[in-house]
Amino acid sequence: MKEAGGLAPSQQIAALSSLQGPAAGVSRLLSSWLAKLKHLILIPIIFLLWEIGVRLHWINGNVLPPPSATIHALIDLAEAGYLWQDIEASVLRVTIGFTLAAIAAVSLGLALGIWRSAAAYLLPVIELLRPISVLAWIPLAILWFGLGDHSAWFIIFLGSFFPIFTNTYLGARSVAPIHLQVAQCFGASKWLFLRRVMFPSALPYIVAGLRVGLGVGWTCVIAAELIAATSGLGYMIQLARTMIETEKVMAGMIVIGIIGFLMNSGMHWLERRLIPWNPDRH
Amino acid sequence: MSEISVRNFTKVFESQKSAESVSALENVSFEIPAGQFLCIIGPSGCGKSTLLHAVAGFVKGTSGEALQDGRPIGGPGPDRIVIFQEYGLFPWLTVSENVEFGLLAKGVAATERKQTVQRYLDLVKLGGSERRYPHELSGGMKQRVSIARALAPDPEVVLMDEPFAALDSLTRDVLQEEILRIWEATRKTFVLITHNIEEAIFLGDRVIVMTARPGRIKAQIDVGIARPRHPSIRTSHPDFLAIKEHLAQLLRTEIAREAA
Numbered sequence: 001m002k003e004a005g006g007l008a009p010s011q012q013i014a015a016l017s018s019l020q021g022p023a024a025g026v027s028r029l030l031s032s033w034l035a036k037l038k039h040l041i042l043i044p045i046i047f048l049l050w051e052i053g054v055r056l057h058w059i060n061g062n063v064l065p066p067p068s069a070t071i072h073a074l075i076d077l078a079e080a081g082y083l084w085q086d087i088e089a090s091v092l093r094v095t096i097g098f099t100l101a102a103i104a105a106v107s108l109g110l111a112l113g114i115w116r117s118a119a120a121y122l123l124p125v126i127e128l129l130r131p132i133s134v135l136a137w138i139p140l141a142i143l144w145f146g147l148g149d150h151s152a153w154f155i156i157f158l159g160s161f162f163p164i165f166t167n168t169y170l171g172a173r174s175v176a177p178i179h180l181q182v183a184q185c186f187g188a189s190k191w192l193f194l195r196r197v198m199f200p201s202a203l204p205y206i207v208a209g210l211r212v213g214l215g216v217g218w219t220c221v222i223a224a225e226l227i228a229a230t231s232g233l234g235y236m237i238q239l240a241r242t243m244i245e246t247e248k249v250m251a252g253m254i255v256i257g258i259i260g261f262l263m264n265s266g267m268h269w270l271e272r273r274l275i276p277w278n279p280d281r282h
Numbered sequence: 283m284s285e286i287s288v289r290n291f292t293k294v295f296e297s298q299k300s301a302e303s304v305s306a307l308e309n310v311s312f313e314i315p316a317g318q319f320l321c322i323i324g325p326s327g328c329g330k331s332t333l334l335h336a337v338a339g340f341v342k343g344t345s346g347e348a349l350q351d352g353r354p355i356g357g358p359g360p361d362r363i364v365i366f367q368e369y370g371l372f373p374w375l376t377v378s379e380n381v382e383f384g385l386l387a388k389g390v391a392a393t394e395r396k397q398t399v400q401r402y403l404d405l406v407k408l409g410g411s412e413r414r415y416p417h418e419l420s421g422g423m424k425q426r427v428s429i430a431r432a433l434a435p436d437p438e439v440v441l442m443d444e445p446f447a448a449l450d451s452l453t454r455d456v457l458q459e460e461i462l463r464i465w466e467a468t469r470k471t472f473v474l475i476t477h478n479i480e481e482a483i484f485l486g487d488r489v490i491v492m493t494a495r496p497g498r499i500k501a502q503i504d505v506g507i508a509r510p511r512h513p514s515i516r517t518s519h520p521d522f523l524a525i526k527e528h529l530a531q532l533l534r535t536e537i538a539r540e541a542a
Contacts (some may be wrong), residue, residue: 002309023394178370186384186435187360196383277374277415 065247074251082236087255090221090232093149097156098217104157105164105213106206113172113198114190126165134159134220142228152224152232159220160213167209171202204275211267218260284351284438284471286314286337290345293332305496306332309346312490312499319465321482323529324492324500325537333497334443337473337511338364350439360388362475363437367444371426372417377427378403378412386434402430405464422453426460433464442474442523446481458484459513466510479529483507484516489525491532494540501532 047067053059054066061069077083112119137158141151175198183193225234233252240248306329314320324330336348339358339370348355350362358364363384371380385395400445403409406426416424425445431522432440443459446454465472476482482489484507491501507521511532515522 031494169488178366178368181358181364182366182370182372182383183387184340184358185338185360185362185364185389186356188387192383192386196375196379196386197372200372203374275374277417 001047026122069247070250086236093152094221097153101157101160109168149229155224156217160217164213167205171205174202206273285316287349308496321486328492329497361438363432365442369424402434406430428475439471
C-alpha cells in the first residue's frame with residue numbers, strides 16, 4: 001500500500017532541515033509538518049490489517065468490505081458525479097444551518113451576558129431544551145417542514161446552537177473583574193462594554209463553541225439526511241443500504257469522516273488566527 | 283479639580299458566621315482639598331485599598347459616607363479614575379486603543395480622540411509604541427499605558443492603588459518621578475495608596491498613616507517640602523529624612539502591634 005511508504009520522504013525532509021541557508025526555514029516548517037503527520041501512522045496500518053483480514057477470510061467481506069472494495073466504490077461514485085452532488089448538498093446544508101445557529105447563539109449568549117436578569121428567566125428554558133437529542137426533533141421537523149432542506153437546516157440549527165450558545169454565554173461571563181472595574185470606572189456604555197470588553201473576552205470561548213457546533217452540525221446533517229432528505233451524503237448511504245451495497249455505505253462514511261476532520265482542522269486554524277493578543281500562541 | 287470628603291467611614295465585611303466578620307475600616311474621616319496629592323500608607327491588610335475603592339465608588343460603607351464636592355459618591359464614575367497595581371489593561375487592544383477607551387466612553391469625537399491619545403502617550407513617553415499589545419510591554423511600560431489611559435479623559439480625581447508595587451525598584455523610582463512631573467503639570471486631585479514610605483513622602487503634599495486592622499487614621503503628616511521636587515531629595519533633603527524617620531517609627535509600632 002502507498003501509505004505505508006509515508007515515512008521515507010519525512011526522513012528526507014528531516015535531513016534537509018539540518019542544512020544552513022535561506023531554505024532552512026522552509027524545510028524546518030515542512031519537517032515540523034511531517035513530524036505531525038507521523039502521528040497519523042496508525043490509520044494506514046489499520047487499513048492494511050483490515051485488507052489482509054478480509055483477503056485471508058478472517059473477516060467476512062460481505063459484512064465488512066475490504067478497503068480496496070470501499071476505495072473502488074468511492075472512485076465509481078466520484079466518476080459518476082453523484083459523490084460531488086451529495087457532498088455539495090450536505091456541505092451547503094450544514095453551512096446554512098450552522099451560520100444561522102452561529103448568529104443566533106452568539107447574539108443570544110452575549111445579550112444574556114449583558115442582561116443577567118433576562119438570563120435568569122431564559123436559562124432554565126434553554127437547559128430544558130438542551131438535553132433533548134436532535135434525533136428526537138426529526139419527526140417534528142418532518143411534520144413542520146416536510147422532507148428536504150428546511151427540515152435539515154432546522155435540525156442542524158438545533159444541533160449547532162447549544163454548544164455555541166453555552167460557550168458564548170460562559171465566555172461573556174468570564175470577563176475579568178478588573179476589566180469590569182475599569183469599564184465601570186470610565187463610565188463605559190453597555191454597547192462600548194460589549195464591543196471592547198465582553199466580546200473580546202468571550203472570543204476564545206466563542207471560537208471553541210463554533211468549532212464544537214460545526215462538528216455537531218456535521219453529524220446532524222447526516223442524521224437529518226438519513227430520514228428527512230432526498231439528497232446528500234446521509235441520503236446516499238441510506239440508499240446504498242437499501243440496495244445492500246455495503247461498500248458504498250462504507251465509502252460514504254469515510255467521506256463523512258474526512259470532511260468532518262477537515263472542518264475541525266479549519267476551525268482549529270481559525271482559533272489560532274483570531275486571537276492575536278494571546279501570548280501563549282506566539 | 284474636585285475635593286473629596288470621607289466622614290466616619292466604617293466597613294465591615296460580613297461573613298455568615300459572625301465570628302469571621304472582618305472589620306476593615308473603623309470610623310475613618312479625612313478631607314482632600316482640590317488639587318492635593320494625598321498619600322495613604324499603612325501595614326498590609328489595614329484596609330487602605332478598601333478606602334480607595336470606597337472613594338472610587340466600588341465599595342459601600344457599612345456606615346459613614348464618601349463625598350465628592352459635597353455630593354455622596356454613589357458608584358464608580360469617570361470623574362474618579364483608578365490606576366490599579368495590576369494595570370487592568372485590555373490585552374486584546376493595542377496601546378493606543380487602551381488609552382482611547384475612556385475617550386470613547388466619554389463620547390469624544392474621532393479626530394480629537396486621536397490627538398488626545400497621542401498627547402498622553404507622549405506625556406508618559408510611549409510615543410512609537412502605539413500599535414503594540416500589552417503582552418509585548420514590560421511592567422513599567424504597562425503602568426505607563428495605564429496612567430495615560432486614566433488621564434486621557436481628563437478626570438477630576440485620580441486614584442492609584444499601589445501602582446508601583448509590582449515593579450522593580452529602579453522602574454519604580456523613574457515612574458514616581460514621572461507621576462510627580464505629571465501631577466505638577468496638571469494639579470489634579472491625586473490619591474495614592476502605598477506601603478512604601480519614601481514614595482509617600484516624595485510624592486505627597488500630605489501623608490495619612492493607617493493603623494493595622496481595623497484600619498483607623500493614626501496620623502496625618504504634612505510634607506512641607508517645596509515643589510518642584512528633585513529626585514535627589516530622597517537621599518539628601520533634611521526634612522525628607524526627618525519625616526521618613528517619623529513615619530518609620532509610626533509604622534513600626536503598628537506592625538509590632540499587629541504581630542502581638
